[in-house]
Amino acid sequence: xxxxxxxxxxxxxxxxxxxxxxxxxxxxxxxxxxxxxxxxxxxxxxxxxxxxxxxxxxxxxxxxxxxxxxxxxxxxxxxxxxxxxxxxxxxxxxxxxxxxxxxxxxxxxxxxxxxxxxxxxxxxxxxxxxxxxxxxxxxxxxxxxxxxxxxxxxxxxxxxxxxxxxxxxxxxxxxxxxxxxxxxxxxxxxxxxxxxxxxxxxxxxxxxxxxxxxxxxxxxxxxxxxxxxxxxxxxxxxxxxxxxxxxxxxxxxxxxxxxxxxxxxxxxxxxxxxxxxxxxxxxxxxxxxxxxxxxxxxxxxxxxxxxx
Numbered sequence: 001x002x003x004x005x006x007x008x009x010x011x012x013x014x015x016x017x018x019x020x021x022x023x024x025x026x027x028x029x030x031x032x033x034x035x036x037x038x039x040x041x042x043x044x045x046x047x048x049x050x051x052x053x054x055x056x057x058x059x060x061x062x063x064x065x066x067x068x069x070x071x072x073x074x075x076x077x078x079x080x081x082x083x084x085x086x087x088x089x090x091x092x093x094x095x096x097x098x099x100x101x102x103x104x105x106x107x108x109x110x111x112x113x114x115x116x117x118x119x120x121x122x123x124x125x126x127x128x129x130x131x132x133x134x135x136x137x138x139x140x141x142x143x144x145x146x147x148x149x150x151x152x153x154x155x156x157x158x159x160x161x162x163x164x165x166x167x168x169x170x171x172x173x174x175x176x177x178x179x180x181x182x183x184x185x186x187x188x189x190x191x192x193x194x195x196x197x198x199x200x201x202x203x204x205x206x207x208x209x210x211x212x213x214x215x216x217x218x219x220x221x222x223x224x225x226x227x228x229x230x231x232x233x234x235x236x237x238x239x240x241x242x243x244x245x246x247x248x249x250x251x252x253x254x255x256x257x258x259x260x261x262x263x264x265x266x267x268x269x270x271x272x273x274x275x276x277x278x279x280x281x282x283x284x285x286x287x288x289x290x291x292x293x294x295x296x297x298x299x300x301x302x303x304x305x306x307x308x
Contacts, residue, residue, distance in 0.1 A: 007074030009036025118168030170236025174214030203266030236275030
């Protein structure tokens with residue numbers, strides 16, 4: 001299968017690209033390297049440096065590609081930056097996705113997988129975990145942009161009979177993650193401790209998130225690819241873990257080298273998040289296989305081995 005992975009030099013996309021190559025697919029990676037790294041590119045994948053916000057670039061890629069599937073992971077994922085510069089966030093996430101979507105329709109690409117967010121799109125939920133039917137109450141420009149993309153995909157997908165899948169990820173973590181992403185607290189704590197700096201706890205640290213390890217995210221994409229199933233799927237473990245719990249587990253991974261945290265004022269964010277992934281389990285046969293503690297240990301080892 002000929003697959004285009006946008007954002008394939010980034011954290012999640014690079015792991016997916018590696019697995020698709022391993023499975024024998026013909027993979028093309030499109031990335032502008034704003035946050036992605038050339039070191040993460042698989043030597044067996046075709047790499048195109050380009051920006052999804054530039055329509056002419058996208059159309060040129062599709063003219064040459066004749067793709068069977070587009071796996072769209074290119075995005076602006078820095079939650080803080082989305083507040084500071086919502087125009088940029090919208091440009092990358094909404095306009096960029098529309099450029100990809102229009103090219104998929106015009107060049108008749110059979111399938112489309114879109115990486116959305118379950119960690120932010122539902123907003124505050126009183127009784128986690130939530131399934132895909134829960135109200136969508138985004139609280140940040142980042143999550144608003146992801147919801148806008150979902151709406152465009154659903155609307156244009158129905159209009160043009162597009163086979164699409166939307167994967168709503170919980171907070172993804174693991175090797176290669178940058179410390180500025182939407183779900184980057186594990187990476188942030190790890191990097192600060194490696195630099196000899198104290199981790200920062202904003203507010204009480206009692207906010208909870210649902211953390212899923214990168215290999216489980218890759219597995220979800222592979223199962224989606226192999227099943228040919230369409231729809232919207234939560235991809236998470238369904239377990240609430242507080243920021244204080246994350247700090248404790250990361251500190252244990254560092255042992256005697258752990259650095260006590262410092263406190264900072266509260267910042268606007270969702271209080272509680274956990275995803276019910278029953279649909280993915282039932283329809284795709286997907287199950288998360290890596291528990292949070294094991295994933296943290298592997299992440300810290302990887303950061304230490306690669307100098308951060």
